[in-house]
Amino acid sequence: MIKSDRVAERMRELGMSQSALAREVGVTQQTIGKVVTGQSANSSHLHKIARVLQTSPAYLTGEIDDPREDAFIPPTPAEIAAQMGLVKVEEIDLSIGMGLGFLDENVMERVDRWIPEDWVRNFTHSAVAHLSIVKPQGDSMYPTINDRDIVMIDRSQQIIDRQEGIWALNYGGLGTIKRVRVLPDGKYKLMADNPQVPPEVAADGEVSVIGRVAGVFRRT
Template identity: 45%
Template sequence: MGLGERLAERMKSADLSQSELARRVNVTPQTIGKLIRGEARGSIHLHRIARELRTSPEYLTGDIDDPTAGAPPILPERDDIIEVPMLDLAYGMGGTFLEDDDPEVRHEPFSTSFIRRYTKAGPEHIVFAEGIGDSMAPTIGTNDLVLIDQSDNHLRMADQIWAFSFGGVGMIKRLRPRPDGSVAILSDNPSVPEDRAVDDELHLIGRVVARVAKL
């Protein structure tokens, strides 16, 4: 079975509709539909999809045949440790295609006190990703780790830094709502021109709440 068939099979087993799975993972139903129909080879959200379906990303992609093997346990949050997904896929500072990428995901333990400096979100809603490119320099540089709070997915304040999909391309930029209903996409690097999103072109993935960089 391919990704689409395995996804549909696990959705049936978990008694989840396409719209309900999309709601839980914080994507559009169209994104789930593309995966089921085989129009996308993978998704940045595959680890969260697998978690909701009580299986592993490896099973969904066909690397293993046991749906229970490698499934991340749904553990209660401990007082001292949070397991955070580490995506081996950089949200491009200048844009990286999301839907056709199949990111490898591993989980790393972080102290709860460290994570809680930046977000109160539950472990299932946070993820680390690596930046590529210089369009957000000097704020975010290549190989910097960014902590993304996926529970924060509503644009309430101007000029915060967000991870988002714009025309099917993943980006990390500042966003500024405009009076005409559009959203300005801003880079910290002054040499990168402003872009503009209108209508439903922009899908928020989560707010960037922290950056970890080497000295």
């Protein structure tokens, strides 16, 4: 968004009137007037206005504080990440357990994490917007998933179509990660990889799928 005060400041420094700026940019004085008064903060003429005012678009939009035309513009986090081969994946604190943990999507925390795209693509080709990472707690999925490993969940897959695949689930208001087998009567057998943890059987309607576990990053 254009900072109207910066446009007005540059006009004063250059001794330029609204009509003169409008003439140089090739628009009406009313158009420039709206920019200067803050009524038009998204002008399509930003680059022309910046050039005439001998500054940069980044200065007029408040991205940098140096008004020089050749001022250094630092790369954005997204640009740096792209150069490093990273993608942004949302980390969700669902308090998912291996056992069970309390699950309340209204209070769960979300934090953006930058992780290597190559690592993501080892497990899934789903759009990054459909992926989340979580740090589950407990030992019921040991040795496949250890306590506090980083687990990637593909939220685009919410229909259990892989017998004994590993899924992140909402089970009776609780978050859990389990292997799932669909039984002939439509119920779900929730199985732990830890042989000391007995399986549970859940009726259809007691379980909703958060997503498929697409990958595990082992924490050492």
